[in-house]
Amino acid sequence: MLKKIICSMLNTCGANILGLLAPIVIPPLHITFIYYFWHDFSRDVDKQFCSCSCWDTVFKGSYESGIASYKHMYFNATSNTVKIWVTVVFGIIIFYETVKHLAWLGFKKHLRWKMMILFMSALFSHYYSWWVYINYWNDDFYSQWYHQFFFSVTELVSTILVVHLADQRNLVTRRKSFGIVSIALLHILASGWDQFVTNVVRGEGYAHQIVRDLGFMIPDILHVIIPLCSLDMKKTYLLPGTTLSDSDIRADLIFMLGTILVGLYLCSVL
Template sequence: MVLGSQSTESGHRYIAKICGFFAPAFFPPLHIGVLYYFWNQYARKVDRHFCSCSCWDTVFKGTYESGIASYKHMYFNATSNTLKMWVVTVVFVLGLYECVRYLALLALQHRLRASMLVLFLSSIFAHYYAWWAYVNYWNDEFYSQWNHQLFFTVTELASTALVLRMADASFSVTPRAAFGVAAIATLHLVTGARDQFVDNLVRGAGHTHQVVRDLGLMVPDVLHLVLPLVELARSKHRASASFGSQLRREMTGLVLLVVGGFIVCEQL
């Protein structure tokens, strides 16, 4: 029986690793496909036989090619910004792999809280958007929105960490974790609405790709506001004598976090 249990556990871990592998491999092609759908009319055909690139330093080709280079499917310059783009890409890919592997393992062990899986899946676009933003900031050397994006990234990562903690159904949802996620979601909804959501969607000033982007960022925030509180209402913690005082304390923290975060975001 012990041998069979170990074999099952080993199989679960193997399947979880496969799931973790396919997630990072899947999203970039999907992203480019979506961009192609919206921006195909702006694309131009490239003559691969006669096109050239004069702004490539050719370092990684060494003596094989120098001067003005011919067509390449991919090229990169040996600069500090290229290093930064590579490092942040590795960090995001490994993070996505580990998160998906962890959630897949919980699912195979019948310990996954479904509502937290929904929240994690809904947050992937925001994290992917952040990675793409940083890559573009470094690639274009355009940094005016850097601090603003960094604020959203840090709070999104904190929220996702709490979601992953609550994803394990063997642990009860605590007021601190639930209100932490809800507070960050509220902060994002308030600041996001002020940034562009109202103009692009409510007033109809946004292009189709901007509307889709804003919905992809705002709808998950609504879910992050509602679902943790629903799970908290179901939690066994309600039966404890200290639940009421803990609830009031965390609600106060929620208000302070939203107000303080909004003030900080306005200064960035």
Template sequence: MAVERQSLLSRSPRECVARLCGCLVPALVPPLHVAVLYYAWRQFARSVDKHYCTCSCWDTVFKGTYESGVASYKHMYFNATKNSMKIWVTTVICIISLYECVRYLVNLLLERHMRLSMLTLFLSSIYAHYYSWWAYINYWNDDFYSQWNHQMFFTITELASTVLVLQLADSRKFISTRKALGISGIALLHVLAGGWDQFVMNVFRGAGHVHQVVRDLGLMVPDLLHVVLPLLEVRSRMRVVDKELAKELILILIFIAVGFLICSQL
């Protein structure tokens, strides 16, 4: 009994640190994003007179009898619509997911069971997931859906890759060649699709604006890391190409080819 109590006490500080980090990351990422935008695009901003600013397209539902008609200045407006509900539910799911992922990884780090290559991959993928969340918020908020299917393809495959990364983040777990190739294959698909889609045009040919170049680099560099690092983890097994490995390589190549064809049609 005394041993169990001591074990619980020794785990408590680690769990507190893990929970704190889990809260800080989702709390700080959006403000940092807005701060960067404010710094980069401040020449496009305009001063708002809070005393005379009004909004005539707000349904005022959440204010009830306190305010109706043309509304005065608010720091945040939201209408009582289905899209507002979708934005809220998606945001809650993303925040909880990010919190749990960070808490899990911090616990592994404090317990010294972290596989650093997988931690690197997870950290590098935060921007891609945040970009997806922000894209869907804008799609629903603007009622603009022409890029929906294209973005959904990248989101689903990115989530599948991150699930594998989180599974392999624990150094006590064996890295199978199949899972390593799965991560690398998805990333290679992203590299090909992203390069075909806009990376070459925006970055190499210089057709993109600064924010587009930064965005494309922020998506491409993590994908390249996802291609290389898993293969380095299993490089000793990759030197001997047996029948099982050959079959897995063929399956990954088929997946990349089919995925690229699907993505190019979206």
């Protein structure tokens, strides 16, 4: 009984720690990664004499007004600052809870490792989306808003399915698998059409653009290969855990093709 209680506490504490470490570690790694590519464009800052004239100084109150001296972080009291803050909070909480859930599944030996691989491969695209919305609001730049929003929503749908299937107690149906595959194929076709061919295949992109596009393309390819490799073609096209209601593969393929075509249309319009 005592051993069971201790194991349960260790599982819970371990899951909490891993969930906490994930959002703490990734942003510093991101800045370090950017510095590696862009340090030539950085400049030394004279902290004693530099100033900022575009800061409203609201949060400093009567302590400072007008042109402000050096700060490690400035923020203005605007509606966009609220949006940025809400995005940061929601992103950290959702990421923490998701990693904690997956870690708990691992400690309980309920984790489906193939889906864990897919989740880890998708971290870059989700972090990129999270960060780019912060930049949109911070820079008041919205020309790519709807295009990015389309990719963000489809990525979230795919990852929700992946996290759901990461629990071995949840049945892996063909329709769920095809849902992941259809979104991945949509992203592959859309990104290839959009920038991957130009930046990577033709080699016309900068180093950071090539790394970014590979960071999008490789996970999408994995999201196609891994779910399809789970298909057991010897058993009437059924995935392990499927039911007879999933037996009409033609309807599933038509739905998957329709999803891709509709998605490509929306992507071209946005």
